Amino acid sequence: MPLANKRPTLAGLLLSSLCAVAAAQGSCDKPVYLTFDTGHMGVAPLIADVLARHQVKATFFLANERTKTDGGSLDAQWAPWWKARAQEGHVFGSHTFDHSYWVADLPEGRFKIRPSAGPQAGTTMTWTTAQYCEALQQSADRFKAMTGTAMAPLFRAPGGKTSPQLLAAAKSCGWAHVGWAPAGFLGDELPSQRYSNAQLLKQAVRDIRPGDILMAHLGIWSRQDPWAPAVLEPLIVGLKARGLCFATLAQHPTYQTMIKASR
Template sequence: MRGASKRLGLALGLALVLPAGQAITASPSACSRPVYLTFDTGHMGVAPLIAEVLSRHQVPVTFFGAHEKTRDGDGSLGEHWAPWWRARAQEGHAFASHTWEHAYWRADLPEGRYRIRPSSGPQQGQNLIWSGADYCASLHRASARLQQMTGQAPLPLFRAPGGKHSPALLRTAQACGYRHVGWADAGFLGDELPSEAYPNERLLRQALERIRAGDILMAHLGIWSRQDPWAPAVLEPLIIGLKRRGLCFATLREHPDYRDWVSQRPLPARVLHSGG
């Protein structure tokens, strides 16, 4: 394991001498065997390092934003992080809602209501009862804030926190303009797993062995519980390794399951200009 850690460090160290901060210039049409790397928000502690890696390797991704507690600043969609989000938009990344409160679906209830448990905000950890309109409002609020920070219309897509949802919840979200995006089995990159049982070396090896063209990949901008951070230690060699296998990267705007929905159903202006 010590040797593998040295190899990871060497790959990262070599890459850090390359220039960063460049706009993503690759044309989607040039990407014939794409994978779709996505990031959900988290404590944002590794967000600057992730941004450096993505810029250095010219990798476009899709970010799913919720207003989560952060190590620094006033939350992941707060003013402290607004310049970071603005810079990602200038580089050509895509954005979508992750609910405002990072609100976990827990159960369907009668009369079109849901049991919801936010993991952020003043009602964090409480079991709440939301109507469909309440859930849509949470989706809209995160989208509006992303628009406000980036100057770019978010995609009419969302990811339910934890990937937890029901058919009824998906119908509710679709009725107010959002389709859900999960991830491939191989695309679960494992950054939220305990590092004692799932060290970075193991996660990197599994990902390089299992990921195939067309897979949606999922990681986070910081996980509180993981002791040995996944990013950027695994992210950089993973990108390098996938490119060596002939794979390339695209945003969900180009995904065949979502591109027609994205092009035909932009979010309403009243959502995008409602503030955050």
């Protein structure tokens, strides 16, 4: 082949230059928003490795859930892990401190709430708006103490269970709820006997669309065949191959203004 044919064309040089500029600026024109809720934390180090390897930033929602190390996901043992994630530039929101599920609305702005962690796990209680706001803030305060970084004013109700009354209560103390797209339910809570990792991966790579918020966990007790990192890494690769890119909720059009204002 003649040497001249091996030389880069002007168009090629321009394209390479534009790609380099876009990469430097973090351009992401077909974003998806990967989020993780806390769990037993058994796969958390592996997830962090995958995210770092593929230069993906995610959003984490934090509760003090029971871990495989006989502690809580926000205890002193995990503080260095959270601090490292904060230094990497991920975004963080509240998941209530004791992973407290909304059960029902009650009159006078009160709620039936059932924590799945903490000293009152499994007990149905009546909370006021102030108590729910306190549960959201407790995770934020703990995160700030561990990392020195402020949590974004975002929360995800455990199980995604909410009501208009609960959302209004949280909004009154400055918190915005984050759900997930139907295709963004990544299935790591489902029984692996019926929903294999291969099946979940195929479905996610096929169905996820730009703008979708994706949801998984840092470990699910009931799943025998762990979803992460077995699905996470090929999912990232597969979505990038489709031309999608990853952003945090700090870049999401619904949340970016309020997150920026909170900093």
